[in-house]
Amino acid sequence: MNAEGGEEARGTADLVARRSYGKLVAFLVTRTRDFAAAEDALAEAFALAMKDWPRNGCPANPEAWLLTVARRKAIDDFRGRRRDEIAAEQLAQISEGLEAAATAAEIPDQRLALMFACAHPAIDAGIRAPLMLQAVLGLDAKTIASAFLASPAGMSKRLVRAKEKIREAGIPLRIPERQELAGRLGAVLDAIYAAFSEGWTDPVGADAIRRDLTEEALFLARLVSELLPGDPEALGMLALMLYAHARRHARRQAQGEYVPLAEQDPAAWDAAMLAEAEALLARAGTMRSIGRYQLEAALQSAHVFRCRTGCANWPEVLQLYDALFALTGSPVVATNRALAIAELEGPEAGLRAMPEIAADPRLAEYQPYWAARAELLARAGVHDEARRAYELAIGLERDPAVRRFLERRQASLPA
Amino acid sequence: MQYILLAYTPETLWSDHSHEEKEKKLYAAYGPFVEALQKAGVVKGMNRLRLTKDATMVRVSEGKQQVLDGPYADSKEQLGGYFLIDVPDLDAALSWAARCPAAEHGAVEVRPIWEMQR
Numbered sequence: 001m002n003a004e005g006g007e008e009a010r011g012t013a014d015l016v017a018r019r020s021y022g023k024l025v026a027f028l029v030t031r032t033r034d035f036a037a038a039e040d041a042l043a044e045a046f047a048l049a050m051k052d053w054p055r056n057g058c059p060a061n062p063e064a065w066l067l068t069v070a071r072r073k074a075i076d077d078f079r080g081r082r083r084d085e086i087a088a089e090q091l092a093q094i095s096e097g098l099e100a101a102a103t104a105a106e107i108p109d110q111r112l113a114l115m116f117a118c119a120h121p122a123i124d125a126g127i128r129a130p131l132m133l134q135a136v137l138g139l140d141a142k143t144i145a146s147a148f149l150a151s152p153a154g155m156s157k158r159l160v161r162a163k164e165k166i167r168e169a170g171i172p173l174r175i176p177e178r179q180e181l182a183g184r185l186g187a188v189l190d191a192i193y194a195a196f197s198e199g200w201t202d203p204v205g206a207d208a209i210r211r212d213l214t215e216e217a218l219f220l221a222r223l224v225s226e227l228l229p230g231d232p233e234a235l236g237m238l239a240l241m242l243y244a245h246a247r248r249h250a251r252r253q254a255q256g257e258y259v260p261l262a263e264q265d266p267a268a269w270d271a272a273m274l275a276e277a278e279a280l281l282a283r284a285g286t287m288r289s290i291g292r293y294q295l296e297a298a299l300q301s302a303h304v305f306r307c308r309t310g311c312a313n314w315p316e317v318l319q320l321y322d323a324l325f326a327l328t329g330s331p332v333v334a335t336n337r338a339l340a341i342a343e344l345e346g347p348e349a350g351l352r353a354m355p356e357i358a359a360d361p362r363l364a365e366y367q368p369y370w371a372a373r374a375e376l377l378a379r380a381g382v383h384d385e386a387r388r389a390y391e392l393a394i395g396l397e398r399d400p401a402v403r404r405f406l407e408r409r410q411a412s413l414p415a
Numbered sequence: 416m417q418y419i420l421l422a423y424t425p426e427t428l429w430s431d432h433s434h435e436e437k438e439k440k441l442y443a444a445y446g447p448f449v450e451a452l453q454k455a456g457v458v459k460g461m462n463r464l465r466l467t468k469d470a471t472m473v474r475v476s477e478g479k480q481q482v483l484d485g486p487y488a489d490s491k492e493q494l495g496g497y498f499l500i501d502v503p504d505l506d507a508a509l510s511w512a513a514r515c516p517a518a519e520h521g522a523v524e525v526r527p528i529w530e531m532q533r
Contacts, residue, residue: 122505169527170416172504180506 009053016062022136026110030173035163045069112227119187128191192220232284236294239280243300246273258405295324314343331355347379367396417528418508423492424521444516460499
């Protein structure tokens with residue numbers, strides 16, 4: 001083995017892992033119905049590749065090579081575990097299915113079916129995003145736990161339980177029928193967006209795991225929009241993510257201080273990415289079926305337009321928030337809507353439009369609610385109350401740079 | 416795969432005799448559901464259970480047999496019947512559960528049957 005060949009083999013393995021991991025897992029799981037066994041088989045195939053490829057050179061079709069090894073391993077495992085009659089029948093079916101596809105030129109892409117299983121309504125909503133990251137991208141439980149601020153042991157246990165449920169409860173590994181698709185796709189999109197938001201909470205990208213998570217979520221969003229090009233919400237969600245991602249560098253000064261949207265320099269935004277977002281949103285619009293993600297993307301588009309041109313477009317923004325609130329009834333949307341009302345009718349009107357904490361107790365722990373309230377109170381000249389609202393917002397924020405920003409706002413209030 | 420649909424309903428629906436008409440209507444709703452199950456050829460077994468006031472609990476602890484009157488859990492909804500079905504996957508089982516009248520006035524628990532190795 002020479003060092004150069006080793007490097008190359010490792011490089012190829014990494015590349016295949018990233019590009020094909022989900023495809024290979026999805027292929028194995030849809031045929032064996034056993035998640036853990038498919039992952040084990042694939043892990044072994046990758047381990048063997050690391051030994052074999054540096055010695056014998058990379059195979060012409062690395063994906064097929066890995067699948068052949070994993071397939072053999074999955075079948076051996078099954079045989080080892082089950083020796084009864086039913087098992088013999090199942091085994092024949094499984095190996096037949098695996099053989100048939102292994103001889104095909106291209107491995108069929110069943111990642112979307114896998115994603116639908118991960119986001120099935122029978123799976124606990126909180127574990128859907130982590131499960132998808134593991135199933136489709138092969139992220140390990142430790143990485144996922146860190147990104148979701150959870151304990152590695154707890155996360156690992158919940159992932160195992162969810163995979164067992166897919167197998168034992170007979171959760172189907174297929175794309176739902178047309179009449180069900182829209183409802184079920186929502187859960188898939190929500191899980192991907194949850195992964196994106198988790199990554200997004202580290203705005204400087206100081207934490208490599210969190211920064212990666214936004215990239216991984218973008219990868220999944222692109223995948224869904226490629227596999228379901230006729231779904232406007234899939235396109236809308238990808239657009240929404242791109243609008244946010246295009247501004248990631250402008251959210252911080254060189255010294256790392258937080259810059260709110262209104263003070264960002266539009267020249268620092270990623271223009272190509274924004275153009276892609278605009279195009280996606282326009283394409284979604286032609287499909288004439290509005291939804292939460294398209295509305296949120298449209299709001300981002302309106303903010304980008306205003307900041308770039310200096311044309312105040314608050315009536316349009318308010319209209320979009322009205323539509324979004326009618327659709328979701330979310331107190332988070334209501335909070336942002338109140339800020340738009342304040343731009344049009346003054347801070348008092350904005351304060352009156354703020355949602356009541358009694359309506360949703362979670363608001364009491366929601367930093368942007370208190371920051372918005374503080375901002376409006378300050379503008380209305382109610383300084384003591386504004387100070388208290390800033391205090392709560394500061395206490396609830398986990399990003400130090402945003403905390404410092406809020407502290408500066410609080411300190412600028414007249415005594 | 417085989418699943419059992421466990422129908423949990425408030426027993427007051429059935430035991431309250433001042434609502435005899437209502438009871439008839441409720442029970443009648445199961446007619447079309449059962450017929451649909453049979454037409455689809457998915458049903459392996461089904462039964463309606465008598466009320467929990469007629470139930471008896473047995474427990475053996477430290478070799479001593481204990482017999483107790485009444486239901487085990489004191490919850491609002493009680494197991495009132497079951498349907499054993501054989502369908503391809505959970506989604507199919509869930510759509511049958513959703514059609515079951517008990518889903519409307521109570522809840523239907525969908526449990527996969529534990530396949531025994533022979």
